[in-house]
Amino acid sequence: MNILSRSFREFKVASWAFFHTQGFWKYFLIAFSLYGLGILSLIRADVYYIDDLNRAIIGYKEWENFSRYISWFLSTFMHMDSVLSDVSPLTQLVAIAFLSFASLILVWSMREVIWKNEDSNWESSELPYKKRLTTLGIIASIPLGLSPYFLEELSFKYDSPYMALSVLFSVIPFVFIHHIRAYIPVSILCSLGMCMTYQASSGIEVILVLFFAFLMFNQTNAGVKKAFTFIGVSALNYIIALSIFKFFIMHENSHSQASTAMLKGSDLLSGFLRNMDMYLNYLWSDFGLAGVKICVLALLGFFIISAMYQARINKILSLILAVAVLSIGICLSYGTYLVLEQPLTRPRAFIGIGLFVAALSVYVVSAWRGWAYKQKDQSRTNSTRYVSRPLPQRAFYILSAVIVGFCSWSMVVFANSYGNALSQQNEYQKFRLTVLLNDLVNATPRYADADNYLYRIKGWVTASPALENASKHYPIMKRLVTITDTKYWVRTAMKHYGWGEVPEEQLKTTPETEDFNALKEDPRCDPKTAGKRLKLIDNIYHRIEVYPHCALIEFKGKERYIHEYDQEIREEQEALEQEALEKEAQAQADLEQAAQKPESKK
Template identity: 30%
Template sequence: MDKVIGRNLRDPQKWSRILKGILHIPVFSCAIFIFNNFFTLGLKTAEKIKQIFFNIFSKLKKSDLIAFILFFTVFFFIAYYKIIDSDFYYADDKARLIGDDKTSWISFGRYVSQFFSVFIHTSFPLVDVAPLTQFFSILIMSFSLMILILILDNKIKIAKSFPLTFLFISPFFSQCFSYRFDNIYMTLAVFFTLIPFLFKDDKISFIYLSIVFLVLSCMSYQAATSVYIMLVIFISLNKIKKNENIKEVIKFILSSVISFTIALLIYKLLFDCSSDPKYFVPATEENYFSTSISIQVIPQNIKNYVLIVANNVGGIWLKVFIICSAIIYYVFSIKNSKINKFIFAAVSIVFIATAFILSLGPYMILKKPLLAPRVFMGFNMFIALILYFCVENILCSNLSVKNKYIFSIPTHFVIYGCITFLYAYGNCLSHQKEYSDFRFQLIINDMNEYIKEGDVYISFKGKSTDYCQALDVAVKQYPIINLLLENQPSPNSSWNDEYLYKFNLVSEQENSKEKLPLLKESYYHDLYGKDNHFVVNLKK
C-alpha cells in the first residue's frame, strides 16, 4: 500500500478497520444478489416484490406523489429551520470536524453510515457539508412519511399525514437532527424499517424484506428497529378492531417476530463488531453504555425509560394535548370497533401498554443501555400512530363535521407544540453557542500573554459551565433541553477540542502531578500555567 500511494500510510490500523467495516455493505449486497438470482425461492420472491411494488405505485398519480414530497419537504424545513440556522456543532460533530476517528461509525457497527458518508461528503476524513446533510435528511423524512401513509391508508393524503409527522418532529428526535454528520443516517434507519410493511399482505415477501431492511437499519442506527415493533403492534390492533381474521393477525405477528429475531441475530453474529473504547469514548465517559445482554435488567431499564419519557416529552401543554389525544383515540377506537366493545377495550389496553414498553426496543435488554433522547425512536412512532389513529377514528365516526373538527384539535396542537419546541430549542442552541464562544474567548485572552513558541496544551477542572441566563425560561418550560444542550467548556470533556482547535490549541486531560503557579484570577475562572501547559479552573 505504501508503494501505491507513494508515502507511508498514516495509522494503518485505523484504515484497515475502516476498509473492513465498509466491505460489509458490498458483501451483504452480494449475498442478496445471489439469493435473488440463483435460488428458486429468491427468484420467486424478487418477482413477487416487483409485482407488488408496481401495483402499489401504478395506482398513484405522479402529480400527487410530487406534491406530497414537496409539501412535507417544505414543512420539515420550516419546522427545523431554526436548528439549521443555529449552525451548532453538536457532540460528535466536534470530533468529526477535526478528523478525529474516535467517533467512527465503524466502531458502532454502523457500516451503512460509514459507507454512504464517503459519497455524501466526497471525502475521508469527512468534510463538513452541513446543511446539505440536513437537507438530505429532510428529503428522507418526506419519503418516509409517504411510505408510512401508504402502509396505513393505501392512499396519499396530505391532511391525514400530519399526525404522523410527530415521528420526525418529536422533542426526542430533535437530538437526531442536531447532529450535522449523523442526522441523515438516523433518518435513513427509520426509512429502512418502514419499507417491509408495503409488502405486509404477502408473507414471504414481508419476512424477506423485513430481515434485509432491519439488518440495514441496524447498520445505520440500531435504535430505529423499535419503529418496526410499533408498526406491527398498531397494525395488528387495527386489524382486530376491523374484525379481520384472527388467525391472519396471529400469523402477521409471528412472521414479524421471526423476521425481527432473525435480522438481529444475523446482524449480531455476522456484522456486529466489538466496540473499541479508545476510538470513540470520551475519557470521562468510559463504558458509558454496554451491549451486554441481561434479562434481569429489563424492569429497571423500563422504569428509567418511563421516568425520562414522562419528564421530558415536552412542555406541560404538549403533555396535556398528547394525553387528550390518547384518550380520544382509545374512546373512539372502542366506539368504532366491529367486535365486542368490552373485549376490544381490554385488548386495546394490553396492546397499547405492550407497545409503550416495547417502544424502547432491543435497548431494554442491555445491561447498560444508552437512554438518550435520540434512541427513543420507538416512542416517537408510538405517539405518531396514536395521533394518526385518533384522527382516523374521529373521521370514521358518525359525528357532525363540526364535532369531528373539535375532537381533532388536541392532535393538531400536539404537532404545533412540537414545532414551537423546535424553534425554542434552536434559539437555545444559538444562545449557548454564543455563550460558549464568549467563555473560550476569555480563556484565550487570559492565556495570550503567557504563551511561548511551540505547542500549547490546555486542560480544564472545576465545575461545568452553567447555561447562559437567556435559556432559563426555555429550560423551565421544556426540561428536555437539559438533556439536549451541552455545557462548554467542561472539565475533562473531549468536546472542548473543537473550540480549542479553532485557536490551534491542544486539549489534554489534567494528569500532571506538578502544581502549576496561578497566573490570573477572574470571575469566571482561574488560570494556572507553566511552559505552555495551562490548567483552567472553571468557577461558573
Template identity: 25%
Template sequence: MNFNLIKFNWWVFAAGLLYILPLILSSVDYTDDIGRSVSGYGWGIDGRFMSTLIMQMLSFNQWIAPISPYTQILAAVITCLTGIISVKAIYKKEECVYFLSLILLTSPFYLENLSYKFDSLSMALSILLSVFPLLFIGKSYFIPISVASLTLSLAMYQTSAMVYFSIVLCYFIYREPELSFSEFVKVSSSAFVSFLLSFLIYSSILKCVAGDVARSEFLSLDGVFINTILFRTHAYYDFYSYLLNSGYSLAFLPFAIVVIYSYFSNLIFGNESIIRRILLYPLFTLMMLVLTMLPNIVLEEPWYTARTMIAFPFLIFGLSVICVKHAHKLVVFTSIFILYIYGYSISAVYSNVLKDNDKYDDFITTSITEAIISNSESGTNNVIIIGRSEYPQKTRNLYQVYPILYKLAPLYSTQDWSWGVRNLSRYTSLNYVYDARKRQEAYANLCKNEIIKATSLYTLRKSNEYYLVDFNKTKC
C-alpha cells in the same frame, strides 16, 4: 407506492423543510459534529459502518467532510417520506389520513437526531429502511425484504430497529378487530424472525469489518439483571417528565382526551369479546411505550440521550391510528395539529438556544484558548474541567420554562465529560484526560497549582501536566 403519491403530498415535504429551517439557520455544530469536523472520523467504533460509507461517498473521500446543511435537509425530506410510507403501509388507500405523516418529524425528541450535521442523514435513512418492509406485509417476500432492510438499518443506526416493531404494532392496531389470531402469530413470527436473521447477519459483517461489537452486546443475565432493568427504566422518567413540564402536557391534552374517548368507544360499541376490547389497545400501547426505551434497557452500554427515543413518534402515530378508527377525523386531526404547532414552536426555541449557547461557548473558548496559548509552547495541551460552566444569561430562563432543553441542549463544559474539552478545542488542540485516577488527583491537588487567569466565569490553573479550567472558581 408511486410517484403520484409523493406528488399528491408535496405539502408534507414543504412543511418538513419549514420545520427544520430554524435548525439550519442556527448552523451549530452539535456534540460529535465538532470532533468529526476536526478529525473527519466515521462511526466504526459505533458499529455503524454503513453511515461511514454513505458519508465517504458523499464526501468523495475517506475523510468525512462537513456537507451540512444538505445532510440535515435530506434528513428532513427522508423523514417526511417515511411518514408518508408509514401512512401508506397502514391505511393503503385512505388519502385524507396523510395529515398524520408529520408526526415522525415533529417529535420533540427527534430534534436531537436532526441537529447532527454528520449523523442526521444516516439516522433518517435507517428509520426509512425500518418502515419500508411494511409496504409488503402479508406478501411472500415480506421476510427477505425485512431482513435486507433491517440489516442495512442496523448498520446505519441500531436504535431504529425499534421502529420496525413499532410500525408492526401500528398495523395490528389498524387491523383490530378484524385481526385474527393466526394473522397475529404469522406477522409477529415473521417480524421476529426477520429481525433475528438481520441481527445475525449484521453482527457477522460487523465482526469482519470493525472487529468490535461491544456497543451491540446485550446486558448480561446475572444476579443484578432485574435491578439494572428497573433502574434503567426509571431513568426515562426524566425524559417524559421534562417533556410534559415543557408545555407538552397542554399540547398533548386534547389528543389524550380523543385517545381516551376512542378507547371507551371501542369498549362500549366494539363487536369483539369484552376481554379483547379491554386488553388489546392498552397492551399494544404499552408495548410501543416499552420500545421507546428498550435499546438502553437491554444493551450492555446504555446511552441516555434524546436521539435514542427514536420510537417515540410511532407511539403517537399508533395512538392516532386508534383515534382515526373511533373518533371523527376532524377532531383527531385538530388534536394532532395542536401537537404540530407545539413541535414547530419547540423547534424554534431549541434552535435559538443552540445558537445562543454556541455564541457563549465561543466567547468562553476564545478567552481560555488565548490564556493557554500565551502560557504554552506546546502544540497540544491536556485539559481538565472542574465543575460546569454557567448557562448564558440569554438562555438560562428558557431552561426553566422548557426543561426538555436539559436533554436536548446540554452544557458541554462539564466535569468528567470529554465533549467539554472537545468543545474547547475549536481553535487549538486540547486533549481530554481519560484516566479517571489522574483526574481525581488533579481535583485533589487543585490548590497546589498556580493561577494563570482568573475571571468571574472561571479560574485557569496550570500544573506540570495539565491546564485546569475551574468553573467552580475554588477558593484556596
C-alpha cells in the same frame, strides 16, 4: 426459484401500488415542507453539534466502531470524499427527505391495513373511497421526525442522513404488509439495514407490528388468526435479522455513555426492568405541563376513545386492548436498548417514542372520509347528490383533526424553540471560550505549548439566559442543548482556535495529557505538588491557577433549572463518591494507626 419469482412479483405489485398512489409526490412535498419548517431555526443556527466539531476539523468517519457500516459507506458518496467536510445543510435536507418517505409509508400502510377488505365499518350503502394519502394524514405523521427526541439526530451535520435512514429502513417492510412473500425478505434486509445505520431505531418495527396487529383484530375482518400470524412472522424476521447482525456483523464496543454488551442471564430481568424504569422516568420528566406533554396526553386518551368508536369487536375488549397497546408500545419503543448493560440515555436514543406518537396520530385521523358520501346505488350514474354524515360523526372527526393538528403544531413550535436556544447557547459558549483563551494567553508561561504544558479543566459553561428560559417547562431542552463533551470538547475547541496541533486523524484513545481522570492524579496538576503558583485569575466566568507545568481551569456559574431525573442521578453519584472518600480516609487512618502500634511497643 418459484418462491423467488413470486416474492419478486409481490414486491413489484406492492411497490407499484405505493408509488402510484394518488398524489404521491404532492404529499411528499407537503411532508418535506413541514419537516423543513420544523428544522428552519436548526439550520439557521449552524452549530457544530457534539462530534461535528471534531469531524469538521479532522474529517474522520468512525461509524464502524458501533457497526454502523452503511453510514460509513454512504458518507463517502454524501461528501464525495473519504475525508469528510462540512456540507450542511445538504445532509439535513437529505435527512428530512428520508423522513418524508417514512411519513408517506406510515400513512399509506396504516390506511391500507384499516381499509383492506373493509365491509361493515361504514354505512352499508356507502360507495367506498379508499384514498391512501391525505394532507391531514401527513400532518399527523410529523411527530415521526420532529419529536423532541429526534431533534438531536437532526442536529448532527454529519450523522443526520444515516440516522433518518435507519427510521426509513424500519418502516419500509410495512409497504408489503399484505404481501407475505415479499414482506419476509424485505423485513429481514431492512432490519439489518437499520442495525448498520443507527440501532436506536430498533424499537420502531416492534411497536409498528404490535400496532398493526391491534388494527387487524380491532377493526378489520382479518381476525385473531391473521393478527397472531403477522406477529409471529414479524418476530421471526426480527430475530433472524438481529441474530445475523450480532453473530456475524457486529463487534463489541463501549465508551463512557454506552456499551453494546448485553445483560447476562442472571441479570436479564432486573436489568431489563431497571432500563425500562430509567426510560419511562426520562419520558415523563423531560417535559413539564406545557404544549407537547398536554397534546400527547390528549392524544393518548383520544386514541382509546377512537379505538372503541371504530371497533368491530366488543367495546370492553377493545378498551382493554387499546390500553395494553399503549402500555406495551411505550415501553418497547426503547427497542433493544432495554437489554443492554449500559444503554445510551441521550435523547437521540429515544427515537421509537416519536414514531409511536405519529402512529397514534395517523390512526385517529385515518377514519376521516369527508363530510358526505355517495351511495352505492348512485355509483353508476353521474349524480352529484351526496348524503351528509350524522352530526356525531362529523363532530368526532373535527375533534380528532384538532387534537392531531395541535399535537403536530406543538412539535413544530418546540423544534424551532430548540433551534433558537441551541444558537443562543452556542454564541454564549463561544464568548466564554474567547474570554478563557484570552486570559490563558496572558497568564501561561511563554514556554507553554501543547506538547509541554498541561490543562486540567473542571466544570463547563453553564446555560445561557435564553436556554434557562426555554428549560422552565421543557427540561429536555438542556439535555438537547448540551452540545459538548465538556472537558474533552474544550480541548478540541482550543485546538480549533489554534491552541495546540489538530491531529491528522481521530485519536483512538484520549492522550494522558488530555485525559481528565489522569490529570487529576498527575503531580504536575496537583496544587500540593505542582510547585509555586505563578499566577491566579479569578473572575465571574472562571478561575485559572497557573503552575510551572499545568494550568487549573475551573468554569463558574450555576444552573437554575436542573433536570429532575439528572439531579437524582447526580445526587446518587455524589453520595457514592463521598462514601468512597470516607472509606479511603478510614482505610488510611487504619493504616496509620496500625503503623503506630509497633512503635509504641518499642
